[in-house]
Every structure is written in structure tokens, then in C-alpha cells.
Amino acid sequence: MSGKLHVGQFITQYPYKDQFTGGNEYFCSGAERVAKRLSDELAKMGCEVTVCSSSATSEYVVEDQGEVTVERSPSLTKVNTTQISPTQVLDPISKGLEFDLVHAHNSTPPGVIAGWLYAKWNDVPLIITHHGGENYEQHGSIFRQVGLFAYTRFIINPLFRSADAAVSPTSGYIKESSALSSVETARVIPNGVEVDEFDPGISSDEAKQQIGIEPDSFLVMYLGSLHQRKGADVLLEGFLQFHEEYPDTRLIIGGNGGLKEQLKSTVAENTMSDIVSIPGFIPESQKPTYMAAADAFVLPSVTPGSEVFPLVLLEAAAAETPIIASQFDTIESVVGEHEIGIFVEPGSADSITSKLQYLYNNESERRELAENAFSMAKARKWSTIAEQYLELYEEVLE
Known part of the structure; x- marks a missing residue:
């Protein structure tokens, strides 16, 4: 050659x-x-x-x-x-x-x-x-x-x-x-991932204000496709239970897919449109702001093998956002090995509720996970x- x-x-x-x-x-x-x-x-x-x-x-x-x-x-x-x-x-x-x-x-x-x-x-x-x-x-x-x-x-x-x-x-x-x-x-x-691309140059409170969230809210985030295997419906159910105990919490489910209308119907039935936002597709240019605003990013996948190495985990890590993710071998070899998040039982809304409660009440844990996540992202x-x-x-x- x-x-x-x-x-x-x-x-x-x-x-x-x-x-x-x-x-x-x-x-x-x-x-x-x-x-x-x-x-x-x-x-x-x-x-x-x-x-x-x-x-x-x-x-x-x-x-x-x-x-x-x-x-x-x-x-x-x-x-x-x-x-x-x-x-x-x-x-x-x-x-x-x-x-x-x-x-x-x-x-x-x-x-x-x-x-x-x-x-x-x-x-x-x-x-x-x-x-x-x-x-x-x-x-x-x-x-x-x-x-x-x-x-x-x-x-x-x-x-x-x-x-x-x-x-x-x-x-x-x-x-x-x-x-x-x-x-x-x-x-x-x-x-x-490129960590520089996920630095919006503003604080978390400012990022929340830019996307219409009160700065003192605890913001839970999901960004991805809205298909059954991704478990966004399980996340919504778990969050609604979590919100009953912690009313200063908000949820954003960003993305498009077959579950989108079902999720919107659930939000409307529970009169939670001011608490849960489903904005649809989030352009790449806006992702850093959304990630910076989040206090926790949740990847609630329910199907084994549906996630190999989701880029969104690296993006959350680059934005120094703690992660909650389903406990599959693929995800565990990313999240667990580098201690950048905690795990939930796949398909369990109760498990999501419990882990959201844990992160909400443990600021020092959130800070440690965020630091670990950023260190991992810099090496990628x-x-x-x-x-x-x-x-x-x-x-x-x-």
C-alpha cells in the first residue's frame, strides 16, 4: 500500500x-x-x-x-x-x-x-x-x-x-x-464526546431559566427516542410518584417517537402540564443548555441489548450531570465502572421513584457523581x- x-x-x-x-x-x-x-x-x-x-x-x-x-x-x-x-x-x-x-x-x-x-x-x-x-x-x-x-x-x-x-x-x-x-x-x-461542546457558558440556574424552568426546581431530564424499549413511560410513572412527595421537582422528556402522544395524554390526565414538559425533538445546538439545567439524567431502558453505549450518557457526563440508568451489562460497564451514576431495575417505576428520592436528598452524592462523570468524559x-x-x-x- x-x-x-x-x-x-x-x-x-x-x-x-x-x-x-x-x-x-x-x-x-x-x-x-x-x-x-x-x-x-x-x-x-x-x-x-x-x-x-x-x-x-x-x-x-x-x-x-x-x-x-x-x-x-x-x-x-x-x-x-x-x-x-x-x-x-x-x-x-x-x-x-x-x-x-x-x-x-x-x-x-x-x-x-x-x-x-x-x-x-x-x-x-x-x-x-x-x-x-x-x-x-x-x-x-x-x-x-x-x-x-x-x-x-x-x-x-x-x-x-x-x-x-x-x-x-x-x-x-x-x-x-x-x-x-x-x-x-x-x-x-x-x-x-467533546466536553467543550457541552459547556453552554452559563450556570445551571441560568440554563433552567432559558428553557422555562424555575431556578430552584429539581429538574429530571430524559433526551432520546420515544419508543417502548426506551422506557420513557416508566420514567413518567416513577416521576409522578416522586413529585407527590417533592413538589419542587420538574421533568422534561425530549424526543420523538411512537410513545409521544401517549405520554402527553398521561400528563394531561394528571393535569401536570406545568410540571412535565414534552417538547419533542431537541436540536443538537440546544442539548448543552438542557443538560446543564438538569439535576439528574435518567436513561430508563426496559429491553436488554437495546442500549450498547448510548451517546447521551457521555453527553450527560460532559455536562457534569448525575445519571440514573437501567441495570444492564452494557450500561453497567459504562456507568458503574466509572461511578458516574446509580442504577434502577429495568421496567420498574417504583425503582425510579426510589432513586430519584435518593439523589434529591443527597447533594454530596450528586456532586461526586458529577465530578466522576466529567473526568470520564474528558478521557473520551x-x-x-x-x-x-x-x-x-x-x-x-x-
């Missing part, structure tokens, strides 16, 4: 330039944000980076995002939030793209399959980062159910066994994942994460 390393990043969906400002129906969540930050950092480090992904339209698009080139295959339709781009598995080959190494991100197919096919066709190394999605969940359209059933039952494990290296963002997911346990070795490389700069990936690339190429 001569010249600089050319890395092909393969993922089903990849953020557009204005992706996280709101109003964009092209869906991207944690895995897609990781792929983008990693691609940007690798380009800064001197790699040539090309991303193979799907388009939001029926046209093939080549897009420059700084030093990163994005090749978007045309989409035929969309199933739930996933763009269906049938030619994504063939376009990189038919268009003669030449990579020294393929790095595929397993979130939803077919992006990771496209990466596997390119690597085998061109005989180049294949690395797969596992962002989750191997547990089949029976909801959505029949096309989604059939496709994910086939993928999770028959494709994903052989796919990972054929990779030259597999990566998990947490050690906990190696324990939970069937796909990762099927490979000889799985490398742990965590996700990253994206440049550091990209260096770990580059070392892995070099190992595999040797």
Missing part, C-alpha cells in the same frame, strides 16, 4: 450536513453519529475517508462533507425509519471505488452487508463495529419484521465470523451479544477514539 490509507466506511444511513437541526425526516441516531464523528476525525488524521450509505432520495448522490466523501445510493422506499436502498450492496463495486480497508457499522442492514460484500469481492480487510440491533423485536410493518427476523436469525452471526476484527463500544455488550461471542476476539473501543475525546481505531486498522493490515 502506498500513499495515505483509504478507509471505506459502510453504514445504512449517514448524517447529512444539517441532520440534527430538526425537521429532517432522514433518520439518524447514535450509530450514525458515531460513524460521522469517527470519519471526520480519521480524515483530520490524514486518512482518505469515503462513506457508502443511502440517499434520502431516488438519486445517486456524491456529497463532500469537509474532507470526507459520502457516496449515497438511491433509496426506493422507507420502512419505518430505515431507507431501503437495494443497490447499496452493489454500487461501491460497480462504481469501482477502491479502499484499503472496509469499516462497516452494524446498526440496521443493508449497510453492513454492503461492506462485507465489498471486502470479500475486493479481498480487503473487514472490521465491523457492533452498535446493537441483533435482538429481533416484533413490531412495525410486515416487511420490517420479515427482514429483521432473517437478518438476526440467519445472517448476523456468520457475518461477524467472517470479519477480520470486531469492535464493541462496551465490554458489557460482548457478554450480551451472540454475534460478538461468535468471533475469536472482540476489541472494546468506546464512543466519544473523539481524537483519542479515532487513534484507537487507526491502531486497529494498522494491526489488521499487517
